[in-house]
Amino acid sequence: MAKKAPASDPVQDAPRVGAPKKAAAGLPAVGHTMAVAGAQMGARRAALTLLKVNQKDGFDCPGCAWPEPEHRHTFEFCENGAKAVAEEATLRRVTPDFFAAHPVADLARRSGYWLGQQGRITQPMYLPEGAERYEAVPWERAFELIAAELHELDSPDEAVFYTSGRTSNEAAFLFQLFAREFGTNNLPDCSNMCHESSGSALTETLGVGKGSVLLDDLHRAELIIVAGQNPGTNHPRMLSALEKAKRGGARIVTVNPLPEAGLERFRNPQTAAGLAGGGTPLTDLFLPVRLGGDQALFRALGRLLIEADALDHDFIAEHTHGFADYRAAARTADWDETLRATGLDRADIEKLHTMVLDAKSVVVCWAMGLTQHKHSVPTIREVVNFLLLRGNVGRPGAGVCPVRGHSNVQGDRTMGIFERPPAAFLDALRKEFGFEPPREHGLDVVRAIRALRDGDAKVFFAMGGNFVAAAPDTDVTEAAMRRARLTVHVSTKLNRSHVVTGARALILPTLGRTEKDVQATGEQFVTVEDSMGMVHASRGKLPPAAPQLLSEPAIVCRLARAVLGHRSTVPWADFAQDYDLIRDRIARVVPGFDDFNTKVRRPGGFTLPHGPRDSRTFPTATGKANFTAAPVEYPHVPEGRLLLQTLRSHDQYNTTIYGLDDRYRGIKGGRRVVLVHADDAAAAGLADGDYTDLVSEWTDGSERRAEGFRVIHYPTPRGCAAAYYPETNVLIPLDHTAATSNTPASKSVVIRLERTGHAPGSGPVPGPAAG
Ligand SMILES: Nc1nc2c(c(=O)[nH]1)N[C@H]1C(S)=C(S)[C@@H](COP(=O)(O)OP(=O)(O)OC[C@H]3O[C@@H](n4cnc5c(=O)[nH]c(N)nc54)[C@H](O)[C@@H]3O)O[C@H]1N2
Ligand SMILES: Nc1nc2c(c(=O)[nH]1)N[C@H]1C(S)=C(S)[C@@H](COP(=O)(O)OP(=O)(O)OC[C@H]3O[C@@H](n4cnc5c(=O)[nH]c(N)nc54)[C@H](O)[C@@H]3O)O[C@H]1N2
Ligand SMILES: [Mo]
Numbered sequence: 001m002a003k004k005a006p007a008s009d010p011v012q013d014a015p016r017v018g019a020p021k022k023a024a025a026g027l028p029a030v031g032h033t034m035a036v037a038g039a040q041m042g043a044r045r046a047a048l049t050l051l052k053v054n055q056k057d058g059f060d061c062p063g064c065a066w067p068e069p070e071h072r073h074t075f076e077f078c079e080n081g082a083k084a085v086a087e088e089a090t091l092r093r094v095t096p097d098f099f100a101a102h103p104v105a106d107l108a109r110r111s112g113y114w115l116g117q118q119g120r121i122t123q124p125m126y127l128p129e130g131a132e133r134y135e136a137v138p139w140e141r142a143f144e145l146i147a148a149e150l151h152e153l154d155s156p157d158e159a160v161f162y163t164s165g166r167t168s169n170e171a172a173f174l175f176q177l178f179a180r181e182f183g184t185n186n187l188p189d190c191s192n193m194c195h196e197s198s199g200s201a202l203t204e205t206l207g208v209g210k211g212s213v214l215l216d217d218l219h220r221a222e223l224i225i226v227a228g229q230n231p232g233t234n235h236p237r238m239l240s241a242l243e244k245a246k247r248g249g250a251r252i253v254t255v256n257p258l259p260e261a262g263l264e265r266f267r268n269p270q271t272a273a274g275l276a277g278g279g280t281p282l283t284d285l286f287l288p289v290r291l292g293g294d295q296a297l298f299r300a301l302g303r304l305l306i307e308a309d310a311l312d313h314d315f316i317a318e319h320t321h322g323f324a325d326y327r328a329a330a331r332t333a334d335w336d337e338t339l340r341a342t343g344l345d346r347a348d349i350e351k352l353h354t355m356v357l358d359a360k361s362v363v364v365c366w367a368m369g370l371t372q373h374k375h376s377v378p379t380i381r382e383v384v385n386f387l388l389l390r391g392n393v394g395r396p397g398a399g400v401c402p403v404r405g406h407s408n409v410q411g412d413r414t415m416g417i418f419e420r421p422p423a424a425f426l427d428a429l430r431k432e433f434g435f436e437p438p439r440e441h442g443l444d445v446v447r448a449i450r451a452l453r454d455g456d457a458k459v460f461f462a463m464g465g466n467f468v469a470a471a472p473d474t475d476v477t478e479a480a481m482r483r484a485r486l487t488v489h490v491s492t493k494l495n496r497s498h499v500v501t502g503a504r505a506l507i508l509p510t511l512g513r514t515e516k517d518v519q520a521t522g523e524q525f526v527t528v529e530d531s532m533g534m535v536h537a538s539r540g541k542l543p544p545a546a547p548q549l550l551s552e553p554a555i556v557c558r559l560a561r562a563v564l565g566h567r568s569t570v571p572w573a574d575f576a577q578d579y580d581l582i583r584d585r586i587a588r589v590v591p592g593f594d595d596f597n598t599k600v601r602r603p604g605g606f607t608l609p610h611g612p613r614d615s616r617t618f619p620t621a622t623g624k625a626n627f628t629a630a631p632v633e634y635p636h637v638p639e640g641r642l643l644l645q646t647l648r649s650h651d652q653y654n655t656t657i658y659g660l661d662d663r664y665r666g667i668k669g670g671r672r673v674v675l676v677h678a679d680d681a682a683a684a685g686l687a688d689g690d691y692t693d694l695v696s697e698w699t700d701g702s703e704r705r706a707e708g709f710r711v712i713h714y715p716t717p718r719g720c721a722a723a724y725y726p727e728t729n730v731l732i733p734l735d736h737t738a739a740t741s742n743t744p745a746s747k748s749v750v751i752r753l754e755r756t757g758h759a760p761g762s763g764p765v766p767g768p769a770a771g
Helices: 027-041 043-050 079-088 096-101 112-117 139-152 169-182 196-205 215-220 236-247 272-276 294-307 313-319 323-331 335-342 346-358 376-389 409-414 423-433 445-453 474-482 552-567 572-577 579-589 611-615 678-683 727-731
Strands: 125-127 159-163 223-227 251-255 265-267 285-287 362-366 399-402 459-463 486-491 504-509 517-519 522-524 526-529 534-538 642-647 673-676 691-697 703-713 720-724 749-756
Touching (some): 027 043, 139 486, 139 504, 169 423, 169 526, 236 265, 285 346, 294 335, 294 376
Parallel strands (some): 223 251, 223 362, 459 486, 673 703
Antiparallel strands (some): 517 522, 691 749
16 A cells, blocks of 8 residues: 655744754664654565665665675664665655646645655656646657657757766666767766766876775774765764774864764664664864865865975875975965964864874865865865875875765766766777767756756756756756756656756656666666775665656666667667676776676675776876865855855755754754854844845845745854755855866855744744844
8 A cells, every 4th residue: 555645745844953962873863764764664664675775685775875894794774774765665656646636836836845755656747838737658658759859959969968876887878878879978967066076186186086995994094084074964874984993093083164963973873882872982183164164274284294294205206296386385374374264273283283193094085065165176186185295095094085975976977977078988989889979078067057048958858866956046947947848857756856847848757776677688686886986786676666667777778769769879679678788888888897797796796996096006197196286265255244055954865855854963843944153143133043034145246045044053163154955055156166177166155144033934933023
């Protein structure tokens, strides 16, 4: 029996606030998870399904890209993974009857939370031009409709093919192959909004746009710096690795404007002591940096190391390039400016310097706190400078560790989902498949929105994700999407992007990773690559949510046949029947995948080669690891304004909202909250509990407004504020992006607070009257 979703939209946003927690996980996490999972799929199914996550014969956890420990036999409990699985394995269904009962205009008024709660989509649905409702459509007809629109285009570059990061290697390889045989490199992906800055900075400096550490390196590190990341919520399994490192004597430094509970203390749910006891303290030194102050911090450390002559001179001489210029720049680092940019005490920075001197090996981990600023690329290059100084790249226990988000976002890139593919990759495609791939660079996320806005792109096709909600400048993005002639989404669940559509729209429902994928030659498996370059198999275990669902590879194959027909040189029909045939081709096109079908069947899979990590070979333009000497930048915020970061709560997965609580930060029952320093609130005439609008100010004089946020006094540096994404995406101008990577600067939005009497829709709230 299908489980019923709540009938009314429950988003009566009425946040209640308690004290932030001082530890993450433990028994409360297990209890909370089983309640969420049980509501979606019943307690028995929940327990049985969760036992299959990350097992040798099971499916890869869709929760995040953190690697699994090597010796895996018991289920490693992870609240994040369990919620992601429950969300997908839900028994609720969105059938054609649902669409008949809900006109699109009605669905467009619902919250993203409500849409997601309705359950799994069961059949392909079509919204004809001018129609009020989606109607069921046979698969064959859906592909014909897409083919007809694509054939109408003046150029293949008028189509955009977006990918979110859950797509398997096999589906991603086919998707880019189709787009390129069709004739375009317009392959934007969620990475453009996520770790693009890491990729840009690391490719230039180390020659490989991926992390250079394995799990074992983290376990062996003597010092781990976690900057701009909240693993307690977003990568909970990372806390077990930090705990293990700590037990081995590592010290941990947290650089973050917020004191995040998971990094303070971890109660390991795998151990009895962790479940019930006080847990392991993780952070030895907490540096409450100002938003965007990280480049200045790492530059200051560089200066201190140079002054102390605590350098690995042999490594620098043999393996690096550009040291003299960097040294000259670092020597000019000025304490006044460092303290202004970072908001830190000099004594704390010197303490960190001493810890670096004491450590034979250092790993720096980071996520969105470093990648989503205007100067993110120079910031991450500065992390590399810092590590190179003491040879902390390419030796055990040391290196760069950008922690990826979506479970296969790194693999999708490896498979060629990239709007700026290297020439060697395109050459390999041509050699293997015998067609001429387009060479001109395609559109990334921000450029795709501009193209849609300006009428230069007319068809938008998404392999997963929730583009309109995830992208910046919501009003601009939604208007751009509405100008398209056709929007198509391959999806598991309903979201905002299905109700803000082009003239026509299609929803193509697909299997999730938890589900069995049976094709003509039998049951198939797919593969994924984690954040540390390990590739392994994923086998769904549950029966498909509905009989009509197609797998992502099958959808691409049928789409390609409908669009390309006889002109194609690719055996699409064979690929759909037997994924081994896809892997054979990947093996011949993508470096590091030779013998793919054999190696991926070994328990635990295999590790992709990584020159800097494996042999200190740096495939950069200079053939060495590059120091860079960019000027130090940091945000300048006008008087009376704050810098807003837009981040995740504990009960969400990107645009998927699981619930309205942010347990570790002590917030319950609402998401429209803004965390600000008490003195900044007072300066804006606001008390804790007051309601305010957030108004962003852009350089062209334009303003954007998000209404009705409850003020919460929170320990964050003066001048900094935090609120949840995607509610605040309306505030981020489309053109506000990082230099080089073009990633929306979602952690650096200049705002002012404008007091309102009450929360929208909830009537006046008790508290001091408006002043
Ligand atoms: N449960 C759950 N898990 C997830 C996701 C999810 O939404 N929910 N999303 C997945 C995805 S796609 C991703 S990319 C990752 C995201 O993982 P995170 O990057 O951890 O996610 P955010 O919530 O954006 O948190 C950013 C962190 O950086 C800090 N920060 C912000 N600005 C700065 C700064 O200027 N300097 C420093 N030093 N710190 C800063 C913030 O205070 C916060 O702790 O998580 C993945 N896992
Ligand atoms: N302001 C602000 N904006 C941000 C960020 C931020 O920190 N602040 N973070 C950015 C980041 S890091 C990222 S990664 C992006 C995320 O951008 P996206 O990846 O586009 O968004 P998600 O919310 O992860 O996508 C969720 C949808 O994916 C679909 N889905 C789930 N599983 C599957 C599957 O197996 N197959 C298919 N085909 N579909 C599936 C479901 O329909 C679900 O509604 O958002 C970015 N936007
Ligand atoms: Mo992400």
